[in-house]
Amino acid sequence: MSRKKDERGDELRNLFFESAYELLQSLNESGLALEANPADEEILRSVRRAVHTLKGDSAACGYQSLSELAHELEDVLSPSVGQREGGRLAEVVLSVADTFELLLGAYKKNADIPSTDAVRKQIRELLESGEGAEPKTAVRAGAPAGSGCEAQFAWTEYEQLMVAEALHRGEMVYNIALRIDPQSAMRAAAFQLVRNVLHGAGTLIALRPEDNAGAANVDLIEASLSCTETAEGVVRRCKIPSIVKDVQVVRVKAIESPEHEMIGDILEAQAAAAARAAEGPSAAAIAAPAVQEKNAVATAVAESMLRVEASRIDSVMNLVGELIIGKSMLHRAIMEFGQKYSRDPLHGKLSDALSFQSRILEELQKSVVKIRMVPVEQLFRRFPRVVRDVAKQCKKDVALELSGESTDLDKGVLDTLGEPLAHLVRNAVDHGIEPAEARIAAGKPARGTLYLNAYHQGTQVVVEVRDDGGGIQAEKVRAKVVARGILSQQEADKLNDREVLNMIFAPGFSTAAEVTEISGRGVGLDIVRTVLERLKGTVEVSSQPGKGTTFQLRMPLTLASIQTLLFHVGGRMYAVPLSAVLEITRVTEPEIRRVDQKEVLQLRDRVLPVVRLSRLNRIHAVGKSKRSFVIVIGVAEKKFGLLVDSLAGEEELVIKALPADLACGDLVTGASVLGDGSVVLILNVNAVVSRLSRTPLMEASA
Numbered sequence: 254m255s256r257k258k259d260e261r262g263d264e265l266r267n268l269f270f271e272s273a274y275e276l277l278q279s280l281n282e283s284g285l286a287l288e289a290n291p292a293d294e295e296i297l298r299s300v301r302r303a304v305h306t307l308k309g310d311s312a313a314c315g316y317q318s319l320s321e322l323a324h325e326l327e328d329v330l331s332p333s334v335g336q337r338e339g340g341r342l343a344e345v346v347l348s349v350a351d352t353f354e355l356l357l358g359a360y361k362k363n364a365d366i367p368s369t370d371a372v373r374k375q376i377r378e379l380l381e382s383g384e385g386a387e388p389k390t391a392v393r394a395g396a397p398a399g400s401g402c403e404a405q406f407a408w409t410e411y412e413q414l415m416v417a418e419a420l421h422r423g424e425m426v427y428n429i430a431l432r433i434d435p436q437s438a439m440r441a442a443a444f445q446l447v448r449n450v451l452h453g454a455g456t457l458i459a460l461r462p463e464d465n466a467g468a469a470n471v472d473l474i475e476a477s478l479s480c481t482e483t484a485e486g487v488v489r490r491c492k493i494p495s496i497v498k499d500v501q502v503v504r505v506k507a508i509e510s511p512e513h514e515m516i517g518d519i520l521e522a523q524a525a526a527a528a529r530a531a532e533g534p535s536a537a538a539i540a541a542p543a544v545q546e547k548n549a550v551a552t553a554v555a556e557s558m559l560r561v562e563a564s565r566i567d568s569v570m571n572l573v574g575e576l577i578i579g580k581s582m583l584h585r586a587i588m589e590f591g592q593k594y595s596r597d598p599l600h601g602k603l604s605d606a607l608s609f610q611s612r613i614l615e616e617l618q619k620s621v622v623k624i625r626m627v628p629v630e631q632l633f634r635r636f637p638r639v640v641r642d643v644a645k646q647c648k649k650d651v652a653l654e655l656s657g658e659s660t661d662l663d664k665g666v667l668d669t670l671g672e673p674l675a676h677l678v679r680n681a682v683d684h685g686i687e688p689a690e691a692r693i694a695a696g697k698p699a700r701g702t703l704y705l706n707a708y709h710q711g712t713q714v715v716v717e718v719r720d721d722g723g724g725i726q727a728e729k730v731r732a733k734v735v736a737r738g739i740l741s742q743q744e745a746d747k748l749n750d751r752e753v754l755n756m757i758f759a760p761g762f763s764t765a766a767e768v769t770e771i772s773g774r775g776v777g778l779d780i781v782r783t784v785l786e787r788l789k790g791t792v793e794v795s796s797q798p799g800k801g802t803t804f805q806l807r808m809p810l811t812l813a814s815i816q817t818l819l820f821h822v823g824g825r826m827y828a829v830p831l832s833a834v835l836e837i838t839r840v841t842e843p844e845i846r847r848v849d850q851k852e853v854l855q856l857r858d859r860v861l862p863v864v865r866l867s868r869l870n871r872i873h874a875v876g877k878s879k880r881s882f883v884i885v886i887g888v889a890e891k892k893f894g895l896l897v898d899s900l901a902g903e904e905e906l907v908i909k910a911l912p913a914d915l916a917c918g919d920l921v922t923g924a925s926v927l928g929d930g931s932v933v934l935i936l937n938v939n940a941v942v943s944r945l946s947r948t949p950l951m952e953a954s955a
Contacts, residue, residue: 267562269314273357276303280350281638288343288641292335298409300346301330307353309456319356322349322369324452329379331463338379345375347638404430404475404501412459412477416505419458419479425504426458427487431474432499440471443496447474454490455480477505563664566624573618574907578926580614581904583607625665626810629707629716630658632667636678640703643682650689650700651682657707662714666788666808670716673781673792677718677804678703680778685802686722695799697721713790713832714810719803725796727753734759754794758782781806789922791888791939815908819901819933820884822866826933827897828906828925833938835885835892837900842881845896854883854894861885861894864941888942895941908935 280303286296308323326349335342348371355367406428408416419426429451437443444462451457459477480487484502491500587607591600633655644651662670686692686701693699704719727750734740734756745753760779781804785792790808809815809830817828838856845852845863852863863883883894906925922937 266314269310270357270361273307273310273353276307277350277353277357278634279303280307280353281347282634284343284346284350285637285641287335287346288340291338291340291342292332294332297330297332297335301327304330316356316360318366318369319353319360322352322356322373325373325376329376334379342379345372345379348372348375404428404473406430406475406477406503407461408459408477415458416477416479419456420505424479425481426477426479427484428503428505429476429478429487429491430501431476431491431497433472433474434496434498435472437496444474446493446496447491450490450493451476451478454478454482454487561624566621566664570621570625573614573621576614577618577905577907580607580611581927582930583610622663622810623661625663626661627664627667628658629660629662629667629714632671632674633658633705633707635671636675636705639675639678640682643679647683648688649682649686651686652700652702654702654704655706656704660707660709660714661810662707662808663810666714666810669784669788670806670808673784673806674716674718676778676781678705681718681720681722681802681804685720691723695723709810710807713807716806716808717803718806719801721801724798724800724802725754725757725794726798727796730754730756751795754796757794758792786937786940789937789939791942815906815935816903817906817935818884818903820882820897821899821901822897826901826927826931827866828904828933828935829884829886829895829938830935831903833886833888835887838883838885839880840883840896856883856885856894861892863894863896865896886938886941888938891942893942895936906933906935 280300283296283299283303287293287300290296304323304326308320308327311317311323312320326346329342329345352367352369352372356369358364359366416426431447433440433443433447448457448460451460456479457476458479459475461475462471478487482490484504487502488500491497491502584607587600587603590597590603594600636655637653640651640653681703682701686703687695687697689699692701702721704717706717706719708715731745731748731753734753735742735745739756739759740748748756758778758781782792785806785808788808790806792804792806794802794804796802816831818831818834819826819828821827840854845854847853848860852865854861854863882897882900884897885892885894904927908923908925920937920940922935922940924935925933927933
């Protein structure tokens, strides 16, 4: 049964938005590169490719405003404009990229289309500024006056590749030469009219001249067009009275270029290598170095990526989670069977089958988790544009250095991390890095530097945002905390400098001297902490006055499943992530003492705060017993002892989110189901640490 038309339309629409946002990111990156090298033809070609693809795709989906704006932008994407206008061209490209993003957001939400008049005015100003420019001798004037059209069709490498791709898809491609009527007084207007006709006839692959400025000095227009019409139909379309005098249309049968010959050589070399490999490993080993470099190009040409919706992967992950629960149930049933029929040979067979299933299930889970993993580069690559815009708005010179882009992270975690990381980057540029004059006076380079780094640490991913700015003064933060009533003066005086710095994440806190469009409203950093706690992660800040500030964000690799330690408290079972457990010990009640109204335990030469679950909201109290277990838990540089009644062992749990009316505040991260059907609550140890962060006795694990 074929799918309905609207379902196919939705699929096409989703595919368009996915590719459009990738093209938009590419356009931003090329725009930044164009700002540094405005006349670089390779960068201009990269911008043209992105804009041309966006134009065609948006037109196919019926998004005319975006398509028309892309069409207008193509007029100024030429080396002559880049040489003449310099950074102004890059500014227009980046402004158009912002407008593209607004248009895509409106199309996606079916909202009102924003106005594009402002950015179109910028494009027109660029075009008009070149009308009085002296014509360059590099522009080819075409054939001399006469009836014939002596065209050359000297397309660039990229345009030849586009022609070859169209031919490979089975499309008809025509090289078209149009001689402008010598009596036509307005060559630029005639060129624009011809261009519109060609766009209406099909997909315009190449055009000479490229813009209106060049059209004022040529008699011949050359184009390469992919369409479904016959050559006669193209001729009829292009014969514009009083504008076009002669038309020549030549159908392209095949195109030969060094690039395509090279690709053919690569494929032949690969086939020969495969044949030699079939004959013997020695021959293949000898041939491998000869084609190694070409194989790299072939790999780039080949399309090996498969796009899958994240919801489908989530569905598979949920099914794997259910299989893990089913494995636990089967394991428990086999244990009970073994207790009753220990000598039955069937018990051994069932145990072997369970072991085999467990190995396969473990590999399946790892594979699905890897599918969900994406490099942090997908998040980092958006920040060069953010840093550039904020620095320009603040009139600062700031460089961005990235490292650890290949670090993998769960796609869901990565998407959620975008907002808090953007807050930190903007704040660092706005009032973390000093103006150039202040930096020079302090003996620093005029250009400030912002560093983004990511790396794995155990089962967590650490993302660092570091700047070489003026740093944060702890005493200034302490005074603000007291002034805003967040803490009393007595409470604030008990905090050390590190704990004081972490108070900047309190709601409504800000050290900005004035309110700007970027920061100073008292919002942002509290959002960072809220989002990180939602991700079962933590955020900490460290700073050295005059040297800079570092924000460290820690979060789990994935939120799907975890290895846990199970324990009982007050007749109910709980779990903590096994990666957070440092050690387990036993204590008696007299060994727990009170210092400054807080319970502590001396463990060897260290003093640990003790947490009873009775101190946490809506959780049963610990039962009174002569000896209790203490689970020593460490998170980042903090650690504490969790007092429990008894231990129940280790088990891998699939995390299930709890409804808001059932969750025990922020201290329970979720729940899971055991093999016997019982429910276990999973503690959020990061939230426990956050709750205890004002405790001066919180032990550092250094």
